[in-house]
Every structure is written in C-alpha cells, then in structure tokens.
Amino acid sequence: MGLGEELAEERRRFSLLSLYDKFEHIVVLILTALIAAFIVFALWNLALGVVQSFASSTTTPTDYPVFQSIFGMMFTVIIALEFKRSLLISTERLRSVVQVRTVILIGLLAVVRKLIILDVGDAATRELFALAAAIVALGIAYWLVCDRGPFVLADSREEKGGRRLHKRDKS
Template sequence: MKKWFPELMDQWSQLSGYQRFERLVSLVLTVAIGFVVLVALYYLVVHVIELLFVQTRDPFDYRVFQAVFDMILTVLIAMEFNNSIVRTMEGRGGFIQVEIVVLIAIMALVRKFMVMDMETIEPLKIVALAAAVLALGLSYWLVRRGGNGSS
C-alpha cells in the first residue's frame, strides 16, 4: 500500500487514530473524485467533438463557447477540490486549505458568470453574485496576508 499511496502511509505510526481515519477517508474521496473527473473529462471531449464537428456549429457562437467553458471549468473545479483533499491526506491542511477553498469558490462564481444568460437574468442576481465575488476576493486577500505573516 505504501508503494501506491506514499502520502497515506507517510508517518502512519506517529498518527493518532482520528488522523489515520481522516487519511483513509481522504483517500476514498480522492479516488471517488478522481473517477468523477475522468468521467467528466470523457463527456467533455465527446461533447466538444459533437458540438464542433458533428453538429457543425460555429465554435464562435457564444452558446457553444459558454457550454464548452462551463464543462471545462466544472472539471477544473473538481480537480482543485480533489487537490485540497490530497493536501489534507498529506498532512498539509490548515491555513493553506482555507486559501484553496476560497479559490475554488471564486472559480465556481467565475463559472457562474460565464454561463449566465444576460438576457434573462435578474439584475439583482448579478449584484448578489458580484458582491459574493468581492467578499471572496477580500477573504482571499486576508488569508494570503495572514499566511505571509505580514501585518
């Protein structure tokens, strides 16, 4: 097992029971999310080929662009989420993990902005999303500032 998952077995004997449990749960989640990412990547490739070559749609049509980037960003968000779990498994959680979670939330909001239909969305919803981006940006800045040890 150490050969395949050195992160999991690193310092195993020095870990408490809960820390071992946490690493095992992290491993299961990593494998599950990895499988989801592979399936999503497969569907992404199939869908892009279908959109661009089978349906002979204009790749510069904004609906095609939105659909493709929606799928790409979804896969990237899942990969970043998986990366944060791997960091936990490696014992590098804590402050860095907060930074990653905030970045994942920012990516999710960017994805939301990219796929929203500007003709049908309510203006108040755009304001709310913009406020969320501003709050997350401020949170990210505070986490980075606190992590660097500056005052």
C-alpha cells in the same frame, strides 16, 4: 527513493497518526479516488462535447450557447481538479482537511463558472448584483488569508513567545 521505500515511509507516517487522524486520512483518500473518477468522466464528457460540436455542421464553436456550455464543462473539471489537489495536499502535510484559502478559491471558481455560463440577457438584476457581491467578498477574503506584502506571519520560525512578524526571505 523507490516505490517500496515510499510505501514503507507512508506506512510509518500513518502508524504515527491518532485514531481520528487515521479516519480522516482514509476519508480523504476515498474522496480523492471518487473525485478522480468524476474528473475522468467529466473530461470524457467534455471531449465528446467538443468533438460533437466540431463534427456538427449546424453548430459553430463561436456560437454563444456552445461557448457557454463548453466553458461551463471546463470550469467544472478545473474546480474538481482544484478540490482534489487540496485534498492531496492535506494528506501529504498531515494537517487538517479544511484549508481556508483553497475553500475560498474553489468558491470563487464556482461563482466565476456561474457568471460565465449565465445568459446575462435573461438574468435578473438581483442575481447579477449577488454574483458581483460574492466575487468581491470572496476576492477580499482570499486577499486577506494569502501571504502578502513584505511581512508574513511566522510559521515554522516562530518563537515560543507567540507569533511575530518576519520579513520575507529574499531567496
């Protein structure tokens, strides 16, 4: 399918949306553009930080504060990428913007980023327990909303009588 055909198909799909859905779609596209600009600048900043770290004869990449700084910047880019991807998926599927699994995953990434850049020696015990509790709670919530086991809730195959369990396809 050519670019012109894809644009025509997108225009056709967009015309079928309700007024609020059109508004939501436009907001998501604007947010996606802003996040993409943020990712480009964050990646540029990360690249400069890594180059300056290697160029500097006084710091080494294995130095713990340098490690924390670089990985903190990397996780920031990863979190932004995941957020942008979730917005793009919502525009492609024409579903609601909020996807619970993605929000939980982004929250989990943010907590892990905080844990990585945290100086454990200076951290209060309460803060460490709070981070651990957040990781466990988000992990359990993610596990609960993900498809798991041999049975999943029916999606497009559900019958009119309500939702029922289907065995996963082996293909």
